[in-house]
Amino acid sequence: MKRSLRRQRMHLASHLILILWALVVIFPIWTLVINSFKSRLTIYENPFWIPTVWNFSNYSTVISDGDFLTYFKNSLQVVVFSLLAVVLLASLASYALARWRGRLSALIYYYFIAGMMLPIKIASIRLLEITRTLGLLNTIYSLPPIYIAMGLPVGIFILTTFIRQLPEELFEAALIDGATKGRIYSLVVLPLIRPAVASVAIYNLIPFWNDLWFPLIFINREDQKTLLLGVTRLFGQYQTDWSKVLAVLTLSAIPVLALYLAMSSQFIKGVTAGSVKG
Amino acid sequence: MQKKTNTLGSWLVYLLPALFIYTLFMAFPLIDSLRLSLYSGNVPQDRSFVGLGNFARLFGDERISVRYWGAFTNTWIFFIIHMVVQNGLGILFAVLLTAETMRGRHLYQTIIFIPTTFAVLVTGYLWKLMLNPVWSGDFFVSIGLPFLKYPWLGDTKTALPIVALVSCWQWMGIPTMMFVAALRNISIELLEASRLEGASGLQTFLHIKLPLIKPVVGIIGVLTFVNNFNAFDIVFAMENVNGAPEYSTDLIGTLFYRYGIAGQHPIGIPDAGLGAAIATITFFLLLLVVVPTLRSTQRGGGE
Numbered sequence: 419m420k421r422s423l424r425r426q427r428m429h430l431a432s433h434l435i436l437i438l439w440a441l442v443v444i445f446p447i448w449t450l451v452i453n454s455f456k457s458r459l460t461i462y463e464n465p466f467w468i469p470t471v472w473n474f475s476n477y478s479t480v481i482s483d484g485d486f487l488t489y490f491k492n493s494l495q496v497v498v499f500s501l502l503a504v505v506l507l508a509s510l511a512s513y514a515l516a517r518w519r520g521r522l523s524a525l526i527y528y529y530f531i532a533g534m535m536l537p538i539k540i541a542s543i544r545l546l547e548i549t550r551t552l553g554l555l556n557t558i559y560s561l562p563p564i565y566i567a568m569g570l571p572v573g574i575f576i577l578t579t580f581i582r583q584l585p586e587e588l589f590e591a592a593l594i595d596g597a598t599k600g601r602i603y604s605l606v607v608l609p610l611i612r613p614a615v616a617s618v619a620i621y622n623l624i625p626f627w628n629d630l631w632f633p634l635i636f637i638n639r640e641d642q643k644t645l646l647l648g649v650t651r652l653f654g655q656y657q658t659d660w661s662k663v664l665a666v667l668t669l670s671a672i673p674v675l676a677l678y679l680a681m682s683s684q685f686i687k688g689v690t691a692g693s694v695k696g
Numbered sequence: 697m698q699k700k701t702n703t704l705g706s707w708l709v710y711l712l713p714a715l716f717i718y719t720l721f722m723a724f725p726l727i728d729s730l731r732l733s734l735y736s737g738n739v740p741q742d743r744s745f746v747g748l749g750n751f752a753r754l755f756g757d758e759r760i761s762v763r764y765w766g767a768f769t770n771t772w773i774f775f776i777i778h779m780v781v782q783n784g785l786g787i788l789f790a791v792l793l794t795a796e797t798m799r800g801r802h803l804y805q806t807i808i809f810i811p812t813t814f815a816v817l818v819t820g821y822l823w824k825l826m827l828n829p830v831w832s833g834d835f836f837v838s839i840g841l842p843f844l845k846y847p848w849l850g851d852t853k854t855a856l857p858i859v860a861l862v863s864c865w866q867w868m869g870i871p872t873m874m875f876v877a878a879l880r881n882i883s884i885e886l887l888e889a890s891r892l893e894g895a896s897g898l899q900t901f902l903h904i905k906l907p908l909i910k911p912v913v914g915i916i917g918v919l920t921f922v923n924n925f926n927a928f929d930i931v932f933a934m935e936n937v938n939g940a941p942e943y944s945t946d947l948i949g950t951l952f953y954r955y956g957i958a959g960q961h962p963i964g965i966p967d968a969g970l971g972a973a974i975a976t977i978t979f980f981l982l983l984l985v986v987v988p989t990l991r992s993t994q995r996g997g998g999e
Contacts, residue, residue: 432792433800439789440807442865447810450822465832507714514710518702526711533722535918535986537926539949540975541725543732543956543968547740548725567721570714599706628815630929635957646817653821660825667818678813682806689812690874 454664461661476665480652486669488641489648492558496644497626500565501619507566508573508618513607515574516581517589527578533571538564539631549636558644560636565629569622576621576691580614581607620688627674645670730979732972738965750973760955764974766943767951774860774947775924782864783916786871791901793872794879805876809869816866820933823862824849849934852944859945863930867923871916878912879905914993918986925978928953948978 445466453461454476456469463470480486515527538545545564546555554560584607592602633647643651649670656662678685733750737743755761789808793801811819826832833845848858882905890900906913928949931939937953939946954960956971 429795429798432795432798436789436792436800436804439785439868440804443807443810446822446826446865449826462831465826465835507717510710511714514707518707520702522704523707526715529723530714530718533718535922535990536722536726536979536982537922538722538726539926539928539952540979541722541729542952543971543975544725544729545721546957548721563717563721567718570718570722574714599710603710624813628817630815630817630932635953646815649815649817649821660831663821663825667821671814671818674813675810678810679806682809685813686805686809686869686873689809689870690877 450664451668454661454668456661458659458661473661476662477669480662480665480669483652485640485648486652486666489643489645492642493627493645496558496561496565497623500562500569500626501622503562503566504569504573504622505615505618508570508577509608509611509615510603511570512574512577512581513603516578527574530571530574533567534575538568542631542635545632546635554636556637556639556642558637558642561629561632561644564632565622565626568625569618572621572691573618576614576618577611580611584610614691616684617688617691620685621691623677624674624689726979729972730976732968733976734969735972736969738968746969750969751977754970754973754977760970763943763946763951767939767946767948770856770939770944770946771925771927771948773856774863774927775921777857777860778864778867778920778924779917781861782868783871783920785864786868786916787875787913789868789872790875790879791905793876805873808872811866812869814866816863816929817933819862819866820930823865824934827858850941852942855935855941855945859930859934862934863927866930870919874912874916875909878909882908910993914989917993918989921985921989922982925949925982948974952978 449466452468453465455472455474456463457471457473457475460469460471460473511530515523515530549555549560554563588606588610589602592606597605628646629644630646630650633644634650637643637647640651649666652666653663656666734745734747735743736746736749753760754764789804792798793805795801827848829845829847836842836844846854848854886904887900890904895903924947926949927947931937931945931947931950935941935945937950937958939950952971952974955967955974957966958964959966
């Protein structure tokens with residue numbers, strides 16, 4: 419006990435630095451949340467302290483406005499569908515790329531991996547035309563194809579690495595039993611890659627859910643807007659009432675934040691998975 | 697194993713869906729954007745080949761070139777602030793967080809990573825409100841810090857550094873956790889040996905830890921560079937797409953949006969050729985920086 423106390427004292431400087439940064443992180447979030455419970459005028463009274471009267475009407479106004487729930491539903495549909503598609507397509511391709519060794523296989527692998535370092539935003543002007551040609555402009559259907567294309571490079575990188583590390587005997591045993599590729603994929607590969615699939619999904623969740631760029635350039639119709647694009651509209655609409663703006667911001671941050679706090683280790687592992695070897 | 701199972705034909709069905717989507721919505725539009733930079737016209741029907749005409753306008757037309765070089769310089773400043781503050785602090789936090797005997801590591805990690813889960817837009821709006829002197833100014837005066845009451849986002853000298861620092865606040869969790877993961881991979885025997893040799897903490901860091909995590913340093917540098925040359929949301933949220941005040945926060949990302957997608961105020965007609973030219977320069981700049989950086993830092997990193 420005494421020894422461990424002395425050790426902690428040795429870390430005093432470290433604790434001070436980290437506590438300082440933790441305050442820098444928490445202070446704005448604290449400001450965000452407490453002020454969302456004030457009113458248009460009381461928000462000016464004591465900016466960084468709790469309200470004298472707790473006001474819940476900002477939240478009920480924002481939610482009953484109707485548009486907010488539409489935006490939320492649109493985002494949820496786009497993100498869930500895109501994540502499922504990335505996981506499915508990436509796992510199929512990774513299974514092939516991990517098991518099929520050859521020059522062509524390596525070439526296709528690098529073709530996919532190159533996308534990890536190339537920002538898709540650069541291609542926006544051409545993507546805008548493709549989306550218009552396909553008749554998807556101004557609908558939420560314009561987003562999943564791009565998100566899937568964005569998510570595949572990292573997905574294939576993580577899953578191919580993972581499948582290559584699976585013991586060879588598993589595949590040999592299945593082959594001896596006469597299993598086809600399809601059966602090996604669904605009965606051997608899929609159940610075993612679950613932890614890596616979680617990483618792929620988490621890695622892509624934040625850029626999909628928090629993307630503003632593509633909704634901004636593709637979607638104009640109110641009923642097709644995603645949550646963040648809707649937030650830009652509500653920000654303008656409530657400009658004179660900051661407590662409502664803060665309620666909107668809080669509500670839009672809650673889903674990913676709640677998921678993160680519930681499973682922070684997997685989150686951190688997932689988000690850093692794309693760039694750390696092994 | 698039979699030969700038959702190892703041919704393109706037998707694996708194609710697994711690869712085709714991913715290849716199709718990735719090619720149509722990523723590889724092709726990327727490459728074709730480069731081609732578009734050689735054409736004028738906004739719709740495919742009235743597109744005509746102009747050679748390097750768009751580039752000539754970008755650098756030759758004074759009204760446009762002054763904006764391009766302004767955004768180009770701002771983006772480099774934005775990048776350097778990220779490298780120093782975000783990645784510098786990130787590596788410091790990572791070293792502190794990997795000290796084996798320290799308590800509360802998990803809690804600190806969890807907190808440091810929270811802003812990374814926010815949308816850039818939410819972070820930007822929140823800080824914009826907090827930095828508004830009308831709202832928080834009197835509070836700063838009352839706690840004896842009157843110099844903090846200042847229109848940070850309205851001054852051409854402070855706006856860009858402030859926007860960059862808010863962006864660092866948001867992304868701090870990524871370099872921190874990537875460095876933590878890399879530092880944990882270093883064998884304990886090696887660190888123990890260096891301690892027994894009498895090396896100080898700083899010496900151990902400079903001569904043992906840093907060389908071993910070089911591949912991750914390279915990747916983080918590249919990621920920061922790529923992201924900063926595409927940054928848009930943070931300026932959109934905290935200032936506007938014109939990089940207010942007076943274009944002092946205009947980045948390549950906002951410039952690209954104005955010329956190529958939304959149309960430059962007050963005309964409001966996008967200039968696809970010019971936008972594609974901006975994107976093309978960014979593309980080659982990224983290649984020029986990313987490839988050599990990865991080549992020199994990834995060599996020798998475990999395959």
